[in-house]
Amino acid sequence: xxxxxxxxxxxxxxxxxxxxxxxxxxxxxxxxxxxxxxxxxxxxxxxxxxxxxxxxxxxxxxxxxxxxxxxxxxxxxxxxxxxxxxxxxxxxxxxxxxxxxxxxxxxxxxxxxxxxxxxxxxxxxxxxxxxxxxxxxxxxxxxxxxxxxxxxxxxxxxxxxxxxxxxxxxxxxxxxxxxxxxxxxxxxxxxxxxxxxxxxxxxxxxxxxxxxxxxxxxxxxxxxxxxxxxxxx
Numbered sequence: 001x002x003x004x005x006x007x008x009x010x011x012x013x014x015x016x017x018x019x020x021x022x023x024x025x026x027x028x029x030x031x032x033x034x035x036x037x038x039x040x041x042x043x044x045x046x047x048x049x050x051x052x053x054x055x056x057x058x059x060x061x062x063x064x065x066x067x068x069x070x071x072x073x074x075x076x077x078x079x080x081x082x083x084x085x086x087x088x089x090x091x092x093x094x095x096x097x098x099x100x101x102x103x104x105x106x107x108x109x110x111x112x113x114x115x116x117x118x119x120x121x122x123x124x125x126x127x128x129x130x131x132x133x134x135x136x137x138x139x140x141x142x143x144x145x146x147x148x149x150x151x152x153x154x155x156x157x158x159x160x161x162x163x164x165x166x167x168x169x170x171x172x173x174x175x176x177x178x179x180x181x182x183x184x185x186x187x188x189x190x191x192x193x194x195x196x197x198x199x200x201x202x203x204x205x206x207x208x209x210x211x212x213x214x215x216x217x218x219x220x221x222x223x224x225x226x227x228x229x230x231x232x233x
Contacts, residue, residue: 002224006153006174007204007214010067016226018196021233026053033058036086036106051088051104058082059114061153068217070161077152080114099128110148117148117170130181133194137180143202146170154211162212169207174222176202182230197227 004010020029025041037053059080066072088104101124108119125139150167158164178200186192202222203209209220 001226003218003222004066004068005062005071005213005218006202006222007208007211007218007220008066008068008071008222009217009219011223012067017228018198033060038086047092049090049092049100051086051090053086055084055086055106055108056082057108059110070217071213073161074156074213078114079112080110081112082108082110082119084108084118094126096128099126101126115146115149115152117146117150117152119146119149120144125178133184135182137178139178139180141176141178143173143176144171145173149173150207154208154213156212162216165210165212167207167211171207172205173208174202174204176200176222191232194230194232195228196230198225200224 001011001013004012016032018029018031021027027038029036034055034057036055038051039053040050042049059082061080062071062074062077063079064076084107086104086106088102090100090102092098092100094101103124104122106119106121106123108121110116110118121141121143123139123141125137127137128135130136147167147170150170150173154165154167156162156165178198180196180198182194182196184192184194186194200223202224204214204220204222208214214220
């Protein structure tokens with residue numbers, strides 16, 4: 001379940017999933033239309049782990065159907081192809097021996113001529129087993145975007161069904177928190193079939209919260225949730 005666009009108060013159900021693994025020492029994770037990689041091969045059992053790798057993402061913001069007729073009248077937006085890098089560090093043994101504290105920053109830039117700007121996302125998370133079969137990740141993050149992103153997705157031209165609005169610039173777009181929980185159904189931990197649930201809450205900030213797409217036609221609070229079966233080799 002996800003909002004129609006960043007700032008919408010209309011939600012829809014859509015299929016999706018997460019695929020993660022390791023090939024020749026390179027770790028990868030696909031989350032919907034996002035591909036994250038880590039090309040640094042860390043020593044097995046190392047307490048400190050470094051993350052660095054290319055990232056690719058498709059952004060379908062206001063690219064298709066939008067339920068609110070006022071927002072739909074503003075027209076669709078091109079699909080943004082965002083390429084960049086992610087870098088971070090993870091430290092095991094925080095609070096309890098199996099737990100790890102992770103910090104990473106992802107920098108993306110549109111190369112397809114959509115918003116023609118950047119998106120920077122720093123994130124901090126705490127990962128830990130919570131039982132013999134359960135695992136949880138609690139995280140916080142922020143999204144910083146460029147002026148082009150702000151004007152492309154949150155500006156409103158005069159004469160439209162919503163009040164005219166021009167963001168003064170980019171900056172902090174949203175603050176968020178997330179919780180991931182997985183439960184193993186098989187006898188061996190982290191193997192075979194299981195269940196997972198991920199929920200994320202974001203709060204729009206600054207010029208983005210003041211945009212008529214959010215303040216008039218949408219909501220500052222944004223919820224994203226996904227749940228389903230999982231399988232680990």
